[in-house]
Amino acid sequence: MLKGNLIFGQSGGPTSVINCSAAGVFIEALENSDRIEKVYGAHHGILGVLNEDFFDMGQEDKEELLLLKQTPASILGSCRYKLADPDDDDTDYQRILEVFKKYNIRFFFYNGGNDSMDTCNKISKFLQEKDYECRVIGVPKTVDNDLFGTDFCPGFPSAARYIATTVMEVYCDSVVYPAGQITLIEIMGRNAGWLTAASVIAADKGYGPDLIYLPEIEFDLDQFTADVKRIFEEKGKVLVCFSEGVQTKDGKFIPELAGEVKIDAFGHKQMGGAAAILKEHIENNINTKVRGIELSLMQRCAAHLASGVDVERTFEAGREAVRAALNDETDVMIGFERVSNDPLKIELTHFPLAKVANTEQKVPREWINEAGNFVNDEFIDYCLPLIQGEPQRIKEDSLPRFAKLKFVQAGEK
Numbered sequence: 001m002l003k004g005n006l007i008f009g010q011s012g013g014p015t016s017v018i019n020c021s022a023a024g025v026f027i028e029a030l031e032n033s034d035r036i037e038k039v040y041g042a043h044h045g046i047l048g049v050l051n052e053d054f055f056d057m058g059q060e061d062k063e064e065l066l067l068l069k070q071t072p073a074s075i076l077g078s079c080r081y082k083l084a085d086p087d088d089d090d091t092d093y094q095r096i097l098e099v100f101k102k103y104n105i106r107f108f109f110y111n112g113g114n115d116s117m118d119t120c121n122k123i124s125k126f127l128q129e130k131d132y133e134c135r136v137i138g139v140p141k142t143v144d145n146d147l148f149g150t151d152f153c154p155g156f157p158s159a160a161r162y163i164a165t166t167v168m169e170v171y172c173d174s175v176v177y178p179a180g181q182i183t184l185i186e187i188m189g190r191n192a193g194w195l196t197a198a199s200v201i202a203a204d205k206g207y208g209p210d211l212i213y214l215p216e217i218e219f220d221l222d223q224f225t226a227d228v229k230r231i232f233e234e235k236g237k238v239l240v241c242f243s244e245g246v247q248t249k250d251g252k253f254i255p256e257l258a259g260e261v262k263i264d265a266f267g268h269k270q271m272g273g274a275a276a277i278l279k280e281h282i283e284n285n286i287n288t289k290v291r292g293i294e295l296s297l298m299q300r301c302a303a304h305l306a307s308g309v310d311v312e313r314t315f316e317a318g319r320e321a322v323r324a325a326l327n328d329e330t331d332v333m334i335g336f337e338r339v340s341n342d343p344l345k346i347e348l349t350h351f352p353l354a355k356v357a358n359t360e361q362k363v364p365r366e367w368i369n370e371a372g373n374f375v376n377d378e379f380i381d382y383c384l385p386l387i388q389g390e391p392q393r394i395k396e397d398s399l400p401r402f403a404k405l406k407f408v409q410a411g412e413k
Contacts, residue, residue: 002133002328003035004106007054009042010074011081011112011119012142015155016162016303017314019068019075019403021111021139024318026057026065029107035326036107040410045079046110046119050095052102052410059408067403069315070393072303075403083119086126093126100127100134103410107135107325113142113153117333118357124331135325138333138353139318143300145194148359149351150335154314157307157386159299160198163187164387166295167202167209167241175237180288182228182238186275187295189243191215192362195299198383199241200375209241216363217372219246219254224278225285227373232286244274244294254278272296304400308389313346320348344385 008025010018022041029039039057042048055076057065068075086093099105110120117138124136140147145156167185174183187196193214202208210231213219219242231238247253254274272294279292317334324332332350339345367378394401 001035002106002135003037004104005038005040006036006107006109006322007040007042007049007103007105008076008109009045009048009111010076010078010141011045011110011116012078013113013300014073014078015141015143015300016072016158016306017155017310018073018111018141019071020311020314021141021154021318021321022075023065023068024315024320025109025139025322026060027062028319028322030058030062032322032326036322038103038410040103040105041076044077045081045112046083046096047079047081048076049099050092052099054410055405056408056410060405064403064405067394067401069311070303070306070391070400071402072301075405080115082115083122086122090126093123096123097127097130097132100132105134107137107322109137109139109321109325111139111141113140113144113147114356114358114360116141117147117353120333121331121353121357124353135328135330136353137321137325137330138356139321140333140335143195144189144192146192146360146362147333147335147356148361149333149356150349151338151346152336152386154310154317155300156194157310157383158302158305159188159195160201160383161307161387162299162302162305163195163198163295164201165305166299167199167239168205168207170293171202171207171239174239174291180232180236182232182282182286182288182290183240183293184275184278184282184291185209185239185241185293185295186244186272187241188299189215190245191360193243193245194363196241196243197363197367197375197379200379201384201387204380209239210235211238211240211373212375213240213242213246213373214363214368214375215243215245215247216365217368218249221248221257221281225282228282229286232288242274242278244272246274306391307387308391309344309346309386311391312389317348324350341381341385344388
């Protein structure tokens with residue numbers, strides 16, 4: 001049986017439940033001290049490994065680790081660092097191997113989305129080529145809900161609940177005056193529209209958008225304008241929800257219509273700002289008050305609206321990752337399989353990393369209406385069960401009590 005130390009890192013954009021995974025990994029690992037001697041948390045993801053910057057999680061109080069279940073964002077810090085192809089440049093991989101040998105790391109867990117699963121896969125392959133025995137497990141995370149091989153991604157149900165709730169509240173506010181008004185809500189989602197589609201739940205309750213635009217459908221600015229004009233003439237009020245990643249027929253994001261956009265380390269164009277551009281466009285075409293709202297970070301860090309299903313299944317996924325490694329599994333991502341919808345029953349799965357890495361799962365075309373400007377009931381049937389449940393929350397002075405960790409550096413007493 002493989003014995004040694006464990007290291008866990010978080011990568012990419014945070015979510016309101018990403019620390020539930022961390023809590024699951026840490027607690028399960030610390031309960032298996034016969035095989036896992038030290039449990040480390042990498043500071044800022046893979047950068048923490050490369051820089052030998054990680055924390056001794058065995059020095060933390062269990063009560064504080066459990067409070068991670070209600071603490072949003074990446075408690076260990078995150079990064080968007082892209083490892084090169086090892087065939088082109090193996091410098092980082094050699095450094096990772098050096099650190100793993102120095103600290104006897106035999107269990108490596110990485111918590112993130114598509115790019116993070118690709119990082120896991122590359123590291124695992126390199127370690128195997130160097131005959132270094134290490135169990136590598138991917139722990140899923142992304143509000144975008146676009147990971148292949150799992151029914152949903154941890155973080156998505158809670159963000160979907162926040163979006164549905166917020167859109168309902170914005171709707172109520174947007175219709176109070178007799179004068180006309182058009183409200184445009186920009187929602188996260190680069191290439192997949194799962195989060196924006198969640199606004200249809202608000203519509204299903206009678207307090208939602210008139211129009212919904214996802215990246216899965218080519219965005220036509222003229223048709224968009226015509227859609228908004230038509231509903232405005234009918235109702236005098238229009239509420240539109242759209243993904244930040246909608247693209248024109250020539251592949252341009254909305255912010256690119258106003259100029260160049262920045263590129264991140266993974267070659268992705270940085271999102272955000274589409275609401276302001278569309279607001280100006282509509283103001284130039286329709287004589288009425290227009291509001292542009294960008295939900296931005298709030299949709300992914302709103303732990304106060306976290307889904308109970310999301311919290312508990314994400315925590316269990318972290319624990320299952322450790323169990324899988326101790327069962328000598330490697331090169332897999334922990335995922336979810338929906339067995340039944342009513343009542344909701346979800347089982348944990350182990351999906352090959354090679355099949356997950358850099359593969360995006362998009363909203364099925366049949367879940368979008370023919371005109372491409374709304375979402376069908378099939379999405380509601382999929383999403384509504386996931387946003388259910390009230391997780392237990394501990395508060396102080398009526399405010400959430402977040403985890404307070406000591407962050408003891410590895411090697412310190």
